[in-house]
Amino acid sequence: MNQIEQRTKRTEWFRNDRFGMFIHWGLYSIPARGEWVRSMEKLSIEQYQPYFDGFNPDAYDPRQWAKTAKAAGMKYAVLTAKHHDGFCLFDSKLTDYKAPNTKAGRDLIREYVDAFRAEGLKVGIYYSLIDWHHPDYPAYGDRIHPMRDNEAWKDKKHTFSRYLDYMHGQVRELCTNYGKIDLLWFDFSYDKMTGEAWRGTELMTMIRQLQPDVLVDNRLEASGEGYGSILSAEPGLTSGDFASPEQIIPNAGIRNVKGDSVPWEACITLNNNWGFNAADPYWKSSAQIIRKLVECVSKNGNLLLNVGPDARGRIPAESVRILAEVGAWMDQNKASIHGCGASTLPKPDWGRFTQKGNTIYAHILEAPVGPLCLPDLAGKVQTVRLVSTGNEVKLADTWNTKAHAEHAFLTFGPTAHETYPLPDEVDTVVSFELKK
Ligand code: GLC
Numbered sequence: 001m002n003q004i005e006q007r008t009k010r011t012e013w014f015r016n017d018r019f020g021m022f023i024h025w026g027l028y029s030i031p032a033r034g035e036w037v038r039s040m041e042k043l044s045i046e047q048y049q050p051y052f053d054g055f056n057p058d059a060y061d062p063r064q065w066a067k068t069a070k071a072a073g074m075k076y077a078v079l080t081a082k083h084h085d086g087f088c089l090f091d092s093k094l095t096d097y098k099a100p101n102t103k104a105g106r107d108l109i110r111e112y113v114d115a116f117r118a119e120g121l122k123v124g125i126y127y128s129l130i131d132w133h134h135p136d137y138p139a140y141g142d143r144i145h146p147m148r149d150n151e152a153w154k155d156k157k158h159t160f161s162r163y164l165d166y167m168h169g170q171v172r173e174l175c176t177n178y179g180k181i182d183l184l185w186f187d188f189s190y191d192k193m194t195g196e197a198w199r200g201t202e203l204m205t206m207i208r209q210l211q212p213d214v215l216v217d218n219r220l221e222a223s224g225e226g227y228g229s230i231l232s233a234e235p236g237l238t239s240g241d242f243a244s245p246e247q248i249i250p251n252a253g254i255r256n257v258k259g260d261s262v263p264w265e266a267c268i269t270l271n272n273n274w275g276f277n278a279a280d281p282y283w284k285s286s287a288q289i290i291r292k293l294v295e296c297v298s299k300n301g302n303l304l305l306n307v308g309p310d311a312r313g314r315i316p317a318e319s320v321r322i323l324a325e326v327g328a329w330m331d332q333n334k335a336s337i338h339g340c341g342a343s344t345l346p347k348p349d350w351g352r353f354t355q356k357g358n359t360i361y362a363h364i365l366e367a368p369v370g371p372l373c374l375p376d377l378a379g380k381v382q383t384v385r386l387v388s389t390g391n392e393v394k395l396a397d398t399w400n401t402k403a404h405a406e407h408a409f410l411t412f413g414p415t416a417h418e419t420y421p422l423p424d425e426v427d428t429v430v431s432f433e434l435k436k
Contacts, residue, residue, distance in 0.1 A: 003235045004260075011241050011263040013122065014183075014215055016339050017075035018297050019330075020124070022267055022306035023065065024080050024274040027051040027087045030311040035275030038085050038132055038146045045133060052087065056103035060313030062115035068307075068315060070119045072323040073330030073337065078124035078185045078304060079112050081174060083275075084144075086133025090178075094169050097133055113178050124183030125174055129167065129198055129220070136163035143191060164199050171203060175210035183215045185244075188223035195221050195228075200238035208237075215241040217265075224267075231256045242302075249292060253299030253342065261342070265302035268292065270319050276308040283318050286325030287426040293326075293337060294363045294427060298352040300342045332388035333429045336361035348375055351427070361387065364428040369419050371396035371409035380434050381408045387429040 001009065028035045030051040038048055069077055082088045088098040090109035099108045113123045131137045132146050138160065139145045140153040147153040175181060184207065189195070200220045207214060220238040221228025224246030230239040233256065242263040243254050254264040270289075271280040284292075289305065296303045307319045330337065336354050343353035343360055350372065351365035364372060374381060384393040396409035396416035410430065413420030422428040 003237075003239065004256075007235070007241045007263065010213060010215060014076075014242065014265075014302065015263055015300070015341065017122070018302050018337050018340070019072075019074050019293060020076040020078060020265070020302065020304045021065075021069040021072070021074045022078050022126075022274070022304045023309065024083065024126075024276075024306060025309045025313070026080060026083050026089065026275070027055055027085060028083070029276040029309060030054060032276050032278040032311070034273045034277045034280075035080075035083050035085075035308075037275075039144050042146050042148075042150070044146070044150075048085065052097070052102060054103075055099070055311070057108075057309075057311065057313035060104070060108065060111070060309075062108075062112045063118065065112075065307075065309070065315060066116045066119035066121055068320060068323055069116070069121060072305075072327040073334050074121065074305070075338070076122035076124055076182060077112075077116050078126050078183060079109065080126040080128070081109050082128050082131070082170065083126070084128045084130040084132055084187075086128075086131040086137075088170070090174065092170050092173055094166055094173070109174075109178060113181075117179075122182035123178075124185055124215075125178075125181055126185040126187060127171060127174065128187050129189065129193070130187070131163065131167070134163050134166060136160060136166070168199065168203055168206065172206060172210065175207055175214070181211050181214050183217075184211075185217050186219045187217075188219045189221055189228070190223055190225075195238050198238075201236075204237040217242055217244045219244060227254070230262060233257050249295050250299065250301070253301055261300045263302075264300070265304050266292075266296055267304040267306065269306045269308075270322060273308055274306055276310045276316070283322060286322045286329070289322060289326050290329050290427055291365060294352050294354065294365075297337055297340050297354045298342055298347070298363070329424070329426065332424075333427070336363065336387055336429045336431070345377075346375070348373070358433045359431055360433065362430050362432070364422055364430070365426075367419075367422045367425070370400055371398070371411045371416055373404070374408040374410065376406055377408040377434070378406050379408070382433045382435055384410060384430050384432045386423060387431050388423065393430050 031037050091100045091107035136158040139147040142148045218228050218230045218240030245266045254262045271282050273280045293303045307315045340354040340356045343355035345353045351363045354361045396411040398416035400417045401409045
């Protein structure tokens with residue numbers, strides 16, 4: 001099988017599951033100003049050390065995190081094992097800058113993988129290629145390093161190959177010590193730091209030997225700013241298995257140069273921060289999240305929705321509330337998300353279609369005046385059912401649809417020509433099959 005055929009086979013579960021939880025958690029949860037605080041505020045390692053000394057997540061309960069994700073209808077999760085600050089949540093033998101050496105006193109990734117597997121979710125690990133703590137990672141003159149313009153760092157020498165040995169060694173630890181890993185989420189490539197600059201082929205060869213079925217994102221070659229070679233006709237080992245648009249949903253999904261759909265996953269925050277930020281109240285509503293999840297699936301994509309637990313290890317109450325509301329909708333309508341993708345039907349103006357085999361799911365996001373139009377489907381629609389209850393929804397054929405004979409129409413009330421509220425104003429989902 002070529003790379004695209006292998007990718008298609010490998011991503012089958014991913015393209016079925018559609019909805020995952022991203023979890024950004026680490027020392028940056030203590031200053032509570034987002035995960036880039038060291039770079040944004042140009043904090044030295046010494047200025048950041050109190051967060052290492054004070055890291056004591058007494059409320060860390062990954063089993064509760066997993067239950068929250070599962071109740072929301074999520075099927076997989078991705079947790080930051082190491083973010084750009086270089087702090088490791090896992091018990092790496094290659095560094096002392098790790099959770100077992102803090103007051104946490106233990107391997108927090110171990111507990112995460114055990115808890116999420118126990119709840120039946122697949123486990124992903126985020127690993128930052130960037131490392132602002134390691135002495136051999138480029139600092140002065142780098143685009144984003146906290147010490148990028150600190151004159152005292154101007155003459156510091158670093159041996160990048162030593163950092164790459166460290167990075168490869170840690171990826172080996174993560175692929176060896178935690179059982180079957182379902183997804184590796186690298187982050188991110190920039191400027192000359194891309195592909196073979198990371199010794200990407202060597203890294204991927206090792207990963208494929210240790211975890212042959214693991215999915216890898218496209219950020220050995222890209223970031224949220226682009227896609228890398230995953231869109232090419234002949235992607236390589238470092239192209240990745242899925243594209244990772246960030247804080248955006250591609251207008252028409254993602255296709256390669258041949259026009260074939262490429263697996264993709266939009267990663268989106270619940271407010272505007274990945275890591276916990278106490279000053280960010282801009283929470284998205286559950287209605288918006290539901291509609292964005294539908295949008296991703298209608299375009300053959302996934303949604304990886306982020307939570308940023310606080311310094312004690314708790315997912316913020318607002319996030320828990322939003323996810324619970326999303327879960328209530330998913331309880332009723334998950335058949336229109338899990339296992340679904342883009343429809344053969346064009347997007348209607350009142351919402352979106354998702355599809356699984358011959359079953360079409362109409363996501364009605366805007367209530368009609370009078371009956372709802374199913375464009376160009378006159379005489380083609382079999383029995384229509386309300387997904388949440390299974391009730392039949394009547395096809396409408398009445399005096400005010402006569403002039404529109406090419407279309408099919410639905411009504412949600414007793415008389416076909418009048419206007420009724422939708423059963424669910426956020427997203428009313430009905431299903432039907434087309435007559436052969
Ligand atoms: C960007 C940010 C990083 C975050 C990632 C999530 O790369 O730099 O902090 O983890 O997006 O996609």
